[in-house]
Amino acid sequence: MIKGIHHVSMKCNTEEEINKVKDFYISVLGLKIVREWPDGFMIYTGNGYIEIFTNADGEHRLGSIRHFALLTDDVDMLAEKVKNAGYELIVEPNDKVIKSVPEYPIRMAFCIGPLGEQIEFFYER
Template identity: 70%
Template sequence: MLQKESSGLIKGIHHISMKCETEEELVRVKEFYMDILGLKICREWDGGLMLDTGNGLIEIFTNQAGEHQLGVIRHIALLTEDVDGIVIKVREAGYEVFVEPNDVDIPANPVYPIRMAFCYGPLGEQIEFFCER
């Protein structure tokens, strides 16, 4: 786990943001993040909501039309203690897992041993399920 330091101007990541184009997308997003992954709404307003991940927020805008595009941010990583269990739930809900659960030793100094898997979310976002081992 990263150690917290308070010496800089940035104190952490507050939230990531996604948007739904239709009411149907919003229903799928709520079902995925709330019913399958178990996140809770911490704020809701006309046109948006925020879901609590435990150490950051996912903001969902619900009032904008537009084209979904994958930008320079490639994925979001959600910390879990059970990568395999979440992958089972995600797959049973019909979502594509495109990287199966596996152990990786990131060749850092020191070596960083993790377990991880990836799936596509309801808006096409790439989600990594991540656990230190």
């Protein structure tokens, strides 16, 4: 029986990328490393993990998974922190109502992370 998504995994190719990942997820977004091993570490998001492999030779390419969303109570604050840290917002904070049954009001923004990953900041209204 599936209980949820445990983690999203990414791979760093260089020491510079590892440092950028740590700066972005730890310093900018305020998340914490909860587990480390010789070839990687895990960052806790509040209800799952981002797993970072640091053993090089990874590929950076956008595949069938387009983005991952981080649930937040303050999309605007995170978007501002990301911009102030020099990262690109590709969708500014905005409100939407997803025309589902029932309708689903949200606030969201998207940025590009340190490895080229698309990250959505998502608030359920």
